[in-house]
Amino acid sequence: MSCPRFLKTLDLNDFLENLFDFFAFKVDVANIIWLSYEYSQKNIEKNNNRTSEFFASVTYGSTKDYKFSDRSMGQSYHFIAEDFTSIKKNNDGTYDIFFLVKYKNKKLGYIVFKHIFMEETFVFSEQVTQLLSSASEQLHYCLEFAKLQEKAFRDDLTHFYNQRFLSNKLNEIIKQHHVNKKEMSVLFIDMDHFKFINDNFGHIVGSELLKQIANLFENHLGINDLGIRYGGDEFILLLLDKSEQESLEIAEAIRSSLEQTTFLIDSRKINITASIGLASYPKHAKNSQQVLKMADEAMYNAKSKSRNRVYVAS
Secondary structure, eight states: OOOOGGGOOSOHHHHHHHHHHHHHTTSOOSEEEEEESSTTSEEEEEEOTTTSOOEEEEEEOOGGGOOEEEGGGTEEEOGGGOOSOEEEEOTTSOEEEEEEEEETTEEEEEEEEEEEOHHHHHHHHHHHHHHHHHHHHHHHHHHHHHHHHHHHTBOTTTOSBOHHHHHHHHHHHHHHHHHTTOOEEEEEEEETTHHHHHHHHOHHHHHHHHHHHHHHHHTTOOTTOEEEEEETTEEEEEEETOOHHHHHHHHHHHHHHHHHOOEEETTEEEOOOEEEEEEEETTTOSSHHHHHHHHHHHHHHHHHHTSSSEEEOO
16 A cells, blocks of 8 residues: 555645545545644544545644543543554444554654454554555645644734634635534624723733633633634634524623633733624525624624623624
8 A cells, every 4th residue: 555646735634635535445434533643733534434425524632632432441541642553442343543653753643543343454554554654754744834824824922813814714614514504603702991901001911911811712612613813802703513502602601701700910900801793604694704794793782782791693
């Protein structure tokens, strides 16, 4: 099993999807998952369900987030500590195989083949090991390229994504939700009276406050949700695969948590609230521009009503 020519790409998603498609022709496997060894990288999962065509979904995290349980042994394992390929038996008689991918002794991540039948595992393991050995260099360069792209799309202060990322990604997200017939929501968040903080305590304190606010938001986001610093003291949260009601509950939890939090910065105790606008796709808008506009207008309605509230687009 040699490295196919179509793997020669620097786009991480393309590389992994093509690699997984190639494996799909070789073995009957329910799921193939990529888990990066580094926290900042993306996980790619392709699901075959043994009958349907592959689809790809992107989530965020790393091997640090991935755990599996072996009920027969009554314990859970965290395989990030493993330094070798391992096999886990499932209750249905199939096996999950974990392949550690290295390049010049550097751990890149794991490729996980889920629910493979026993008679296929040993021959397949040898074939995969050979292919990954020849593909690891290309995967290394794809990961390095992905890091550069990631850096260009990150806000230096909060480490949330930036406007550039939003412009490139939101339309793609809307298309994915349209194809999968899923709902998603946009939260447009603006801090209340943030100018008072900068004017009275200085911009250094203001910047530190924004970092801590972003951390608070992060604690309310699911693994697939995305945080964007839109500019100044404005944030956008993309809540993926969530209904309007689910998103409203998250928005209210964020608003309440922010209101009840006292931030400690340079021995100063600072309290702040936010006005939040919520718009959902496809209920309130049919494309990325509309859903952003509706969320923005909802946020201004929240400010005009009383501030420190969540307002849903209509």
